[in-house]
Amino acid sequence: MASMCKKKMRVAVAGxxxxxxxxxxxxxxxxGHExxxxxxxxxxxxxxxxxxxxxxxxxxEGDDAGALCTACIKCDAAFLACANCEEQAENEIAFVDAARSAGVEFLVKLGTIRQYTSPTSDVAYARRHAAIEAHLEKTPPKCHMKWAVLSPNCFMSNHLADVFGALPATSTIAYPLDADAGARLVDPRDVGELAAAMLTRPENYDALHGRKLDVSGPEEINMGELAAMYSEALGRPIRFERVSVEKWVAAASRHIPAWLAEDVVKNFELWNAGELCFETSPEAQPLPARTMRxxxxxxxxxxxxxE
Structure with missing residues (x-):
């Protein structure tokens, strides 16, 4: 496995x-990078x-031209991520333009699940990601910045809501999922380390340019198995309860915007259909290794x- 570049680089990180x-x-x-x-x-x-x-x-802020310029100027590479919000497309496009103007050589954008990333997606944040990717694909004349997109599977850290919410309150994890439906959840730490490796290997920029890479964890996990893992870790019984989409959205909307809860719940349709069992693209090295256990x-x- 190739190691990070020995040359010390300066990298801009948005988000x-x-x-x-x-x-x-x-x-x-x-x-050792800056x-x-x-x-x-x-x-x-x-x-x-x-x-x-x-x-x-x-x-x-994401639309602060001065801050974007300051972040990107004299940087070799850049990482771009933004929270799901109504201004996401505008903010990320502004960062892309700032990176191009600053002469950044390579940019890695954090995308979302490829299965629903399209201009016509019924998931609002996926439409925004599609718009940002379309902007990356429209390379201006005399612009030499190369780029790639990382499209991670659902994050393990989404289940922090279990750890600090459902488990102490009810000793139950509740999702609109079949107990045996599997998905390859990924640890965001693995995604971050992968992005850092890509950013600091200039010898791979040409090969990675324009690629949209899937990123998944090393193994499938289902809700029955997750409940058993929690039981083992906590030393008390934790059970899984399948709930309706409406009940899950109502509960999630107490902690995140309702529109985002309505979007996020659509991941569970893919999960139940077995569409979140995809493997990491082979070009994405190092492969994510952390397990859900x-x-x-x-x-x-x-x-x-x-309680």
Whole structure:
């Protein structure tokens, strides 16, 4: 397996405190590279990422042209992620344009599940991802920036809602899923480390240019197995309950915007249909290795005591 580039690089990271972005930053710093981390809140940036001699926090909103320029100028490569929001397409396109103008050589964009990423998708955030990818594909004259998209499967960290919500409250995990329906969930840490490796291997930029790579975990997991893993980790019975789509959306809407809950629930249709069992694209190296059991053993003990 190839290692990260020995040349020390400067990399811009948008969404630096996010689910994946923070792990991109840490992997880059661990490998000796310099990072310009774009964040909306400098204080939160320090809380999540800490302080480091090779880390510069750039505070600014997604549409702040000055902040985008500051983040990207004199950078060799860039990572782009953005929270699901109504301004996502506009903000990510602005970052792409800033990276192009700054002469960035290679950009890795964090996408979403490819099965529903299209301009006509019934998932709003997937339509936004499709619009951003279309903008990447329209390369302006004299622009030499290469790019690739990582399209991860559902994140293991989505189940933090189990750990800090459902488990202490009811000792039950409840989803609109068949108990034996499998999916290859992926740890966002693996996605971040993969992105960092891609960004710091200039010898692979040409081969990766324009590629949209699937990223999944190493094994399938179903809800019956997940409940058993929680039971083992917590030392008490945890059960799985299949609930209706409507009940799940109502519960999720107490914590995330209703429109996002309506979008997210459509993942479970793919899950039940066996469409989230896809493997990682072979070009995506290093392959994600963390298992759901490892994630549960690490995170479940942090769950508050039963109510």
């Amino acid at each position: 630096a405190t996010g689910n994946v972005g923070q792990h991109v930053v840490r992997a880059l710093l661990d490998a 990072v310009r981390a774009l964040t909306r809140d400098h204080r939160k940036g320090e809380e999540v990422l800490g302080r480091h001699a090779r880390l510069r926090l750039v505070e600014g 490892q994630w549960v053993q690490e995170l479940a003990p942090r769950s508050p005591p039963p």
